[in-house]
Amino acid sequence: MFGPGYLEQNFRTVRKNTVLVAEDIPADKYTFTAAPGVKSVGQMLAHIAVSPRWQMALHREGVTAVDFPLFAARVAQVQAEEQALQSKDHILAALKEGGEEFAAFLAGLSAPTLAETISFPPPIQPAVKTRMEMLMSVKEHEMHHRAQLMLMQRMLGIVPHLTRQREASVRARA
Numbered sequence: 187m188f189g190p191g192y193l194e195q196n197f198r199t200v201r202k203n204t205v206l207v208a209e210d211i212p213a214d215k216y217t218f219t220a221a222p223g224v225k226s227v228g229q230m231l232a233h234i235a236v237s238p239r240w241q242m243a244l245h246r247e248g249v250t251a252v253d254f255p256l257f258a259a260r261v262a263q264v265q266a267e268e269q270a271l272q273s274k275d276h277i278l279a280a281l282k283e284g285g286e287e288f289a290a291f292l293a294g295l296s297a298p299t300l301a302e303t304i305s306f307p308p309p310i311q312p313a314v315k316t317r318m319e320m321l322m323s324v325k326e327h328e329m330h331h332r333a334q335l336m337l338m339q340r341m342l343g344i345v346p347h348l349t350r351q352r353e354a355s356v357r358a359r360a
Contacts, residue, residue, distance in 0.1 A: 193300075193321060194293040200325050201285035204234055204332050206347045208281055211339060213274035220338050227338055232271040234331050235280035236264050238288045238324045244304075245295075245317055251305045292321065 208231050216228030225233060240260035244252070271277045300318040307313075336346040345353075 194289045231277045232268040236267040
């Protein structure tokens with residue numbers, strides 16, 4: 187189940203679907219927000235594009251303990267990179283290039299590396315996570331935001347591609 191390529195393949199599928207969502211939404215709708223205080227379509231996609239970078243750096247450096255100053259520094263770096271992505275074209279390029287970079291990074295990880303643990307300070311629970319758990323959270327994080335984007339697509343009058351595919355499959359079987 188968790189053999190070679192598992193993380194890479196799963197992440198590639200998730201990122202492919204995120205790119206399709208990003209492509210479906212017109213550039214002039216990238217400023218749309220679902221409610222006050224919520225990231226716009228473009229901000230959310232930029233966040234998805236950039237956020238895996240801090241985990242790549244953390245795991246490449248072999249960090250074994252994350253404290254609040256380290257986390258805050260990484261978050262600030264990610265936020266600056268997100269803000270630099272201003273257009274649909276730049277965001278799409280970052281999603282595609284960053285997705286490929288992260289997938290390749292995952293492909294290069296060994297089982298012993300994935301089993302290594304990283305500790306966190308209180309009140310973080312659990313206080314220890316494996317690299318595997320942390321890297322799986324990248325996919326979970328992206329899927330969380332993609333679900334938000336799919337709702338935003340509906341609000342913009344766009345039927346999400348996964349829904350279109352499912353409906354086409356149902357019609358084909360009927």
